[in-house]
Amino acid sequence: MAISSVGAGSGILTQDVIDQLRKADEAQYLQPIKLSLAHEGDKKKALATIDASMTNLADSISALKDPSLFSERSSTITGTSVEVKAAINSDAQDFTLNVTKLATKQIEQSASFASKTTAIANGAGSMNLNIDGKDFTINYDATTTLDDLKKSINDIAGDKVDATVVQVANGDFRLFVSSSDTGTNQNITMTDNDAQLKDTKLTTGMSAIQTGTDAEFTFNGLAITRHSNEIDDLITGLTVTLKEVGTSEVSIKQDSTNIMEKIEGFISKYNETLTELNKMTKSSLDTETRGIFASDSTINNMKSTLVNMINSTASGSMFDFGFDTDKEGRLSIDKDKFKAQLKDNNANVKAFFAGGTFTDENGATTEIDGAFTEFSAKIETYTKFNAILDQVKKDITDRTSTLEEDKANATERLDSKYEIMKQRFIAFDIMMSRIKSASSMFSQMVTAQNSASNN
Numbered sequence: 234m235a236i237s238s239v240g241a242g243s244g245i246l247t248q249d250v251i252d253q254l255r256k257a258d259e260a261q262y263l264q265p266i267k268l269s270l271a272h273e274g275d276k277k278k279a280l281a282t283i284d285a286s287m288t289n290l291a292d293s294i295s296a297l298k299d300p301s302l303f304s305e306r307s308s309t310i311t312g313t314s315v316e317v318k319a320a321i322n323s324d325a326q327d328f329t330l331n332v333t334k335l336a337t338k339q340i341e342q343s344a345s346f347a348s349k350t351t352a353i354a355n356g357a358g359s360m361n362l363n364i365d366g367k368d369f370t371i372n373y374d375a376t377t378t379l380d381d382l383k384k385s386i387n388d389i390a391g392d393k394v395d396a397t398v399v400q401v402a403n404g405d406f407r408l409f410v411s412s413s414d415t416g417t418n419q420n421i422t423m424t425d426n427d428a429q430l431k432d433t434k435l436t437t438g439m440s441a442i443q444t445g446t447d448a449e450f451t452f453n454g455l456a457i458t459r460h461s462n463e464i465d466d467l468i469t470g471l472t473v474t475l476k477e478v479g480t481s482e483v484s485i486k487q488d489s490t491n492i493m494e495k496i497e498g499f500i501s502k503y504n505e506t507l508t509e510l511n512k513m514t515k516s517s518l519d520t521e522t523r524g525i526f527a528s529d530s531t532i533n534n535m536k537s538t539l540v541n542m543i544n545s546t547a548s549g550s551m552f553d554f555g556f557d558t559d560k561e562g563r564l565s566i567d568k569d570k571f572k573a574q575l576k577d578n579n580a581n582v583k584a585f586f587a588g589g590t591f592t593d594e595n596g597a598t599t600e601i602d603g604a605f606t607e608f609s610a611k612i613e614t615y616t617k618f619n620a621i622l623d624q625v626k627k628d629i630t631d632r633t634s635t636l637e638e639d640k641a642n643a644t645e646r647l648d649s650k651y652e653i654m655k656q657r658f659i660a661f662d663i664m665m666s667r668i669k670s671a672s673s674m675f676s677q678m679v680t681a682q683n684s685a686s687n688n
Contacts, residue, residue, distance in 0.1 A: 287506060289506075290503055294605050303587060307491070310482070314475065315330050318472045328483050329452075333449045335477070339411070340443040341409070348379075351378060353378065353431060356427075360435070370389070396408060414460070415447075510532065549585055549601075587606065
């Protein structure tokens with residue numbers, strides 16, 4: 234800690250002198266370390282940006298090396314009578330669906346009860362509920378109410394029917410039983426096994442307010458009937474939902490929109506990564522524009538890897554499929570050329586990107602891994618756990634740790650040096666003060682002696 238009185242005796246070796254000497258030493262020994270620490274900090278932040286960009290690029294590549302991407306299908310429908318979902322590898326085709334009748338559920342209602350808490354039976358017994366050929370036993374006793382019966386039906390036969398009590402009017406409560414599925418096979422019957430029900434309101438008194446019917450439609454003019462409006466056995470890989478009466482034109486094609494989105498996503502991530510690497514590895518004598526990794530061989534090699542993987546692949550040329558690069562290496566794509574290749578040369582496009590059998594213009598076939606499988610392997614040498622980028626990060630961390638230690642040691646040496654210097658200044662100041670005091674006393678004695686002699 235600085236002592237403000239240093240130099241008070243001599244007026245020469247003051248605290249200001251010590252501070253100036255300290256600043257000179259800090260500039261020589263500490264400042265270079267601090268600058269190096271700041272540089273390593275900047276490199277760490279820059280590396281985090283590169284790491285994030287490379288990870289995003291790796292994700293975009295993974296989406297394109299998946300063969301199922303090129304087997305995905307999309308459905309285009311003109312009309313509102315149907316919805317169609319296509320599974321991967323479904324046959325590409327066009328067809329017409331004309332819906333003439335929708336499938337409906339069977340809905341039965343009981344005769345009227347005074348309230349939902351009205352008891353339905355005189356004693357213990359059971360009912361048989363039959364639907365679609367399946368029997369369910371519903372037990373009751375003298376305390377069972379209409380509402381209790383509804384709950385029992387839902388608990389026991391809830392997979393096949395839905396039961397509810399509806400207040401139709403004041404003092405008019407009815408049990409409604411609806412089939413869960415549609416079709417003519419959903420007929421519902423209820424019988425009393427033990428003749429303990431108070432009346433026939435829940436047996437022969439039940440009446441159909443909607444009859445279960447089958448769906449009727451035509452496929453390219455061919456008449457077809459199904460029990461359900463959800464149809465998954467018409468065409469392999471297609472799920473057809475009938476929505477309303479009417480005609481719809483359906484077209485099943487490869488989902489080129491999704492493929493194009495994945496391609497554009499890859500191009501975007503590639504260009505973002507390359508832009509960052511170009512900026513961070515830029516060579517320049519001007520420190521303001523020189524890239525922070527300009528002299529780092531690892532990061533420069535990574536940039537070269539990205540550029541080279543586009544320009545040369547074992548699978549063939551990216552440029553044959555509409556890709557191109559500018560003078561800075563940034564990617565672009567001719568969408569029309571790519572879509573034409575996708576339409577006319579689909580098998581080769583799939584093989585080129587994701588691997589498979591590639592057929593050349595002479596008809597010769599070759600099994601290839603796919604360009605994006607190659608890209609993925611190259612990128613992973615940098616991005617996967619404990620790979621090259623992790624090692625670069627570790628090197629920065631190690632250098633930072635060493636510099637922090639050097640900084641602490643240098644600070645400690647300077648603290649020790651200037652503590653000793655301060656004590657020496659203080660001792661010198663005391664000595665100078667004593668000399669000054671003795672000199673003053675001697676001068677006073679001489680003056681007094683001269684004065685006495687003159688008298």
